[in-house]
Amino acid sequence: MKIQLLKLVCFSPTGTTKAIIQGVARGINQSTVELIDITRPDARIQPLQTSENELLVVAVPVYMGRVPALLNDWLHVIKARNTPAVCIVVYGNRVYDDALLELKDILIKCGCKPIASAAYIGEHSFSSSETPTAEGRPDASDLNHAELFGRKINEKLLSISSVNHISDINIPGNYPYGGVTELWSVDFIAISNECTQCGICAEGCPVGAIDSENNNLIDMEKCITCCACIKNCPQNARTMKNGLVKDAAIRLNKLYKERKEPVFFL
Incomplete structure (x- = not known):
């Protein structure tokens, strides 16, 4: 066909x-x-x-x-x-x-x-x-x-x-x-003074969780922990805080190294 x-x-x-x-x-x-x-x-x-x-x-x-x-x-x-x-x-x-x-x-x-x-x-x-x-x-x-x-x-x-x-x-x-449909609602993003408020994070957020006027404001109820804002930040101003998400990142790194x-x- x-x-x-x-x-x-x-x-x-x-x-x-x-x-x-x-x-x-x-x-x-x-x-x-x-x-x-x-x-x-x-x-x-x-x-x-x-x-x-x-x-x-x-x-x-x-x-x-x-x-x-x-x-x-x-x-x-x-x-x-x-x-x-x-x-x-x-x-x-x-x-x-x-x-x-x-x-x-x-x-x-x-x-x-x-x-x-x-x-x-x-x-x-x-x-x-x-x-x-x-x-x-x-x-x-x-x-x-x-x-x-x-x-x-x-x-x-x-x-x-x-x-x-x-x-x-x-x-x-x-x-x-199986699996889980409910995502974590947790404050896990640290923002450093390197942030220039360029707005790239807000523009790329798939759920509109980042305030376009003040990029430091994040609605954690909307956040889906996709980490796009961390990965796409041109200044590397956003990182993971210590806590639930970072602990999960450490576990993944240890348990799933095999390609x-x-x-x-x-």
Whole structure:
């Protein structure tokens, strides 16, 4: 079957998930591509509609073993009409638990027909130079794998005559889903005098938790501990305070040093 449009949907506060989905797109090599980055809150207002002659690729990071809860409302109102779809999750070298199965189930309920799925590794959001976890990933090997996955998707599309010939994909996971959907609400960000109030942190915050007029003000009830503000600060003015999140970063660094590799399911 032929696809007229490739739609890429990603949520990527620190850029790792976006890098993976773009690698997959290079492998699919479709001439007409639309990127829908739903990282910012204003990008999650307009619902998505797709049709049978499009290929929808959705990539999200794994939060506590699950699809990020803040995306549920937007993902569940996707309006698809037998749209072939690819599900991708990106995790920080720990485990992806049931997140990939959950994403597949969400897209099926929206009217999609999953044709492929994959789990990739990205640098953990808690990773730092002091306590690195999957540092620098996705790396060249990961992105080559993503392109290969994209080519496999394209081959599968060309091998079937219509969306009705897409068979179910067996994805590992459990019912009910494990993992945790409630995120920590904790004051964990230290801000030094190096902060110039440039506003990059507020602009990039996926939940609007940082005051645009005073970047030192953070709404911890909104914060999803994605650490985008720490990683994206040009002055390195934001770091982790001692406490719950830093302790977790230390544990991750100790327990998950062994490199994990991406996998795909077709």
